Amino acid sequence: MNQHLSSVEHRSPNDIQKFKVAIVGAGFGGLATAIQLLKHHIQDFVILEKAQDVGGTWRENQYPGAACDVQSHMYSLSYAPKTDWSKRYAEAPEIFQYIQDLIQDFNLKTYIQFNQKVTRTRYDENTCQWHIQTESGDQIEAQFLIFASGPLHVPQIPKIKGIEKFKGEIFHSSAWNHDYDLKGKKVASIGTGGSAIQYIPEIAPLTQQLYVFQRTAAWVIPRDERAYNRLDKKLFAKYNWFRKLHRARLYWSNESRVVPIVQPKMMKAGQKLAELFIKYQVKDKTIAKKLTPDYIMGCKRILVSNKYFPTFNRPNVELVTEAIQEITEDQIVTKDGTARQIDCLIYGTGFITDPRIYLKSFECYGENGIELKQAWKDGAESYYGISTKGFPNLFQLLGPNTVLGHNSVIFMIESQVDYILQLIQTVDRTQTQAIVVKDQIQDTFNADLQQQFAGTVWQSGCVSWYQQDGGKNFALWPSYTWKYWLNTKTANPADYRFLSASRAVSTQVSEVSEDASKNVKTNLQSTV
Numbered sequence: 001m002n003q004h005l006s007s008v009e010h011r012s013p014n015d016i017q018k019f020k021v022a023i024v025g026a027g028f029g030g031l032a033t034a035i036q037l038l039k040h041h042i043q044d045f046v047i048l049e050k051a052q053d054v055g056g057t058w059r060e061n062q063y064p065g066a067a068c069d070v071q072s073h074m075y076s077l078s079y080a081p082k083t084d085w086s087k088r089y090a091e092a093p094e095i096f097q098y099i100q101d102l103i104q105d106f107n108l109k110t111y112i113q114f115n116q117k118v119t120r121t122r123y124d125e126n127t128c129q130w131h132i133q134t135e136s137g138d139q140i141e142a143q144f145l146i147f148a149s150g151p152l153h154v155p156q157i158p159k160i161k162g163i164e165k166f167k168g169e170i171f172h173s174s175a176w177n178h179d180y181d182l183k184g185k186k187v188a189s190i191g192t193g194g195s196a197i198q199y200i201p202e203i204a205p206l207t208q209q210l211y212v213f214q215r216t217a218a219w220v221i222p223r224d225e226r227a228y229n230r231l232d233k234k235l236f237a238k239y240n241w242f243r244k245l246h247r248a249r250l251y252w253s254n255e256s257r258v259v260p261i262v263q264p265k266m267m268k269a270g271q272k273l274a275e276l277f278i279k280y281q282v283k284d285k286t287i288a289k290k291l292t293p294d295y296i297m298g299c300k301r302i303l304v305s306n307k308y309f310p311t312f313n314r315p316n317v318e319l320v321t322e323a324i325q326e327i328t329e330d331q332i333v334t335k336d337g338t339a340r341q342i343d344c345l346i347y348g349t350g351f352i353t354d355p356r357i358y359l360k361s362f363e364c365y366g367e368n369g370i371e372l373k374q375a376w377k378d379g380a381e382s383y384y385g386i387s388t389k390g391f392p393n394l395f396q397l398l399g400p401n402t403v404l405g406h407n408s409v410i411f412m413i414e415s416q417v418d419y420i421l422q423l424i425q426t427v428d429r430t431q432t433q434a435i436v437v438k439d440q441i442q443d444t445f446n447a448d449l450q451q452q453f454a455g456t457v458w459q460s461g462c463v464s465w466y467q468q469d470g471g472k473n474f475a476l477w478p479s480y481t482w483k484y485w486l487n488t489k490t491a492n493p494a495d496y497r498f499l500s501a502s503r504a505v506s507t508q509v510s511e512v513s514e515d516a517s518k519n520v521k522t523n524l525q526s527t528v
Contacts, residue, residue, distance in 0.1 A: 015139070021045035021424070022132055022142035024118050027056020029097065029148035029397035029413050032077055034416050035106050040425070044141075047108070048134065050117035054103055054148055058096040061178040063195060064202035066092035070306045071224075071250045073243070074408040080105065081243060083236035087227040089304070108332050113138075121145060122365040123382070123392060128433035128501050130393060139248060143433065144424055150395045154361055156349045158190065161326040170342040173199060182206045185343040188332050190324070192218050194303055196348030203309035210317045211332070215325060217293040219274055223304040257406035258472045261298050264457050271297040276501040281309035289460055290321055301405065318326035366391035367436070378479055381446045383437040383495070386416050387423070392436035392499055395420045401449055402484070403475045405458075405466075412477070415485045427498070434499040441495045452478040 021037060023030045053059055068075050072085035075095070082098050090098075093395035117135040124131060132140040148452050153191050155172045163170075171177045173195040186209040189200060196212075197220060202208050228236075236243040260267035274297055283289035291309065293300075311317055322334035331339045364372040367390045375390055382388045385402030386395050397416050398409060427435050427452050453459050458466060465474040477484055 007440050012040070013307045017046070017138070017140045019046045019140065019142045019335045019414035021144045022130065023047045023146045023148050025049065025056060025147070025149035026054040026112055027058075027148065027150055027408060028077075028099070030056075030146075031108060031152065031415075032104075032410075032413050033104050033146055033148060033397070033417050033420070034108050034111055035077070036421055037101070038106065042424075043130055045111060046140065047112040047116055048116040048132070048140070052114050054112065055096050055099050058099060060174045061195065062092055062096075062178075063173045063199045065198040065307075068095060068195065070254075070410075071240050073247045074250045074254065077102070077410060078247075078414060081236075081247075083243060084233045085228055091149040097453075118362050120363045120365075121204065122363075123367065123394070124234055124369045125499075126501065128138035128392065130501055144393045144395065146395045146397065147399075148200050150398060154348070157347060160324055163327050164259060165329050166345065168328050168342060170347075172347040172349070180344065182344065184208050186341055187211070187344045188213060188342045189348060191348035192216070193348060193350045194301060194322070195286060195350065197303050197305050197308040198310055199346075199348065201305070201311045204311050204314055204317050205356065207313075209315060211320050211342065212312075212317065213320045213332075214290070214453065215321075215323075217291050217326055218303050218480055219271075219293050219297045220277075220303045220305050220308050221274055222277065223306050225306060229246055251407070251411070254407040255480055255482065261406065261458070262456050262479075264296060264455070264460055267298050272460065278309055281313075283313050287312050287319055290319055291314055292392065296406065296457050296460045299460050300464040300466075308492065331435060362515075364391070364394070366394065379468050379472050380444065383442045383445055384416075384419070384484070385477075386419055386433075386488075387437040387442075387496075389437050389439045389442045392497075393427075395423070401472050402448075402477050403466075405476055407481050411481050412484065415481075415488050419488040419491055424494070426491065428492055430493075430498055432498040433501050435496045436499065437496055449478065 017093060020042065021044065023045060024034050024047075026047050029053065030047050030049075034045065034047060037043070048380040050060060050349050055170075067089055069089070071088055072082075072090040075090065076085075076098060077362075080102055082101070086094060106161065115136065116138065118132060119135050120133040122131045122321075123129075127145065130142050132142065132145070132455070134140070157172065169177065169180050171180070176199075182203050183206050185207055187203065187207045188211045189203075189211045192200075192212065192214045200210070200212060236246070253345050260270055271376075275292060278288050278292055278375050279285075282291060291312065312319055318452065320334065320340075322336045322338065323332045325335045327333070328343070330343075331341050332345070333339045349411075368410050370390055372388070372391065375388070380400040382396060382399045382401075384401030386397075388394060388396070388399075395416075397413050402416070403409065404412065427433065450472065456478065458464070458473055458476060458478070459471065466473050468474050
């Protein structure tokens with residue numbers, strides 16, 4: 001067994017660390033994988049985390065008002081429940097503490113190496129091993145490599161003419177400067193996405209003037225802000241069946257949201273209520289109209305807030321829909337010639353979602369030296385978002401087409417981790433060294449997957465981060481999550497090639513079921 005180190009200070013750069021499994025990222029996905037590895041008696045693994053602490057999204061996004069759009073009891077691991085959530089939708093500090101509790105409860109810190117930013121990964125076809133390089137100069141070798149770094153973690157910084165001249169304070173919502181006092185300041189916030197609609201209501205009362213720059217209006221629906229009372233928490237803690245029943249109710253309630261997504265006519269009916277919500281909360285009819293999107297609800301991400309729209313009733317808040325022309329030393333100038341003096345600029349512009357770098361900001365070389373970004377030059381594609389052709393023993397969490405627009409991604413992560421464990425166990429059981437999805441299986445899967453988007457609100461004409469140029473949706477799962485769980489519940493060995501260190505294919509395993517590949521299309525069609 002390997003010596004697990006949470007620090008890299010006392011190790012020679014020339015040492016090659018060897019593990020059975022290497023996990024990149026210590027967010028929900030990485031920690032869920034680690035917990036399941038331990039439950040399956042696999043202790044020979046390491047988690048490589050680029051930062052100084054765990055938490056991923058919930059470590060970095062600590063802006064005012066940061067909270068989850070998924071209910072607390074659904075946004076937690078089913079096998080590591082928290083019974084004392086404070087309210088229906090938890091805020092970032094409480095979620096971050098839950099993650100810290102996971103580290104403590106499962107003794108995971110000993111498996112984590114912090115400040116280990118991965119810069120390059122390469123698969124060796126002769127040994128069936130992955131070679132991993134980090135920014136610190138460390139070399140890691142692992143049989144299996146799991147990307148758990150998440151799809152949204154590289155901040156999107158817009159290019160604005162003259163930004164280099166600005167002498168005020170600038171920061172992105174994911175790198176909030178808590179030392180900068182916004183009281184009495186003139187602040188410009190660019191973007192009206194998921195993060196912006198949460199921090200804007202929180203900072204508006206502090207500022208002398210807040211300018212909200214909106215490129216595209218977002219559909220925002222009410223949030224259930226009710227708190228869990230003492231009795232709720234006591235029942236959740238004492239009766240596991242009661243907690244599970246509550247979680248099940250939340251799950252199926254969320255699943256029902258798929259119906260209007262695949263039936264746009266139903267969504268348009270619900271959209272009328274959302275329009276009334278805007279008119280009810282915003283007093284000025286002109287502003288209310290500017291805040292009302294011109295696309296069908298659900299085409300872009302639906303946001304949840306009770307505080308966002310009323311913020312525009314404040315006299316010190318101005319909604320700006322004119323495009324930005326340039327920035328000077330202390331002003332932001334729009335294309336209509338209006339100049340607004342500002343002390344601080346906040347980017348609420350989200351994260352880079354280019355499908356060619358989906359999940360990574362480092363090089364990844366697979367079979368025949370192909371680089372992952374090159375393999376995905378026409379769009380990110382995998383098999384159930386987990387395995388990618390040409391990249392043996394490489395697995396992903398929340399890979400292409402597994403992000404959700406209606407339910408908890410934690411549910412997806414749990415399904416993916418279970419599937420990955422099956423693949424690892426199958427390699428061990430067959431005494432081979434590597435496994436990779438067959439080209440035809442992945443191609444057929446993705447062709448059928450894209451057909452499922454036809455007629456949904458996601459393909460109704462708007463442009464969203466879910467899509468690449470040309471309109472292909474590379475991000476979302478187009479159906480119910482229970483169907484994803486059902487399809488990934490049992491891994492089919494016939495969908496994969498098995499490799500040995502001599503690069504030979506194990507036909508004995510690969511031909512377990514010759515009819516399996518023929519059935520993939522039928523199975524996929526049954527998911528809608």
